[in-house]
């Protein structure tokens with residue numbers, strides 16, 4: 001999508017600090033980290049939000065979770081734990097219209113979130 005911030009990050013038009021990449025997924029440091037480790041994991045294909053997931057395109061979500069597990073092991077926080085967050089729509093706090101998953105770690109994350 002031409003006017004999508006995360007599509008522009010994926011194709012390099014907007015700079016990012018890459019943490020992980022494969023054929024289907026791109027992951028980069030969040031610009032406003034809420035934990036010592038805070039990255040954004042996105043599908044390379046533009047999907048606007050969780051509302052747009054279907055039986056046909058949702059395999060990417062499992063792929064994103066397996067990428068998260070790999071990153072957690074590689075970065076050394078698998079044992080202490082981590083959190084994935086997906087904000088969907090206005091009330092869910094979504095501010096960028098490209099499906100994305102926050103991966104947070106490196107501190108004792110509180111529950112419930114705000």
Ligand code: AMP
Nearest residue numbers: 016029030031032040087093094095096
């Ligand atoms: P959300 O509120 O769930 O839509 O999350 C959007 C996230 O994208 C926020 O945590 C922002 O800090 C992050 N973000 C926005 N612009 C950039 C950028 N240019 N590079 C990295 N992260 C960004």
Ligand code: ZN
Nearest residue numbers: 004007046098
């Ligand atoms: Zn996009």
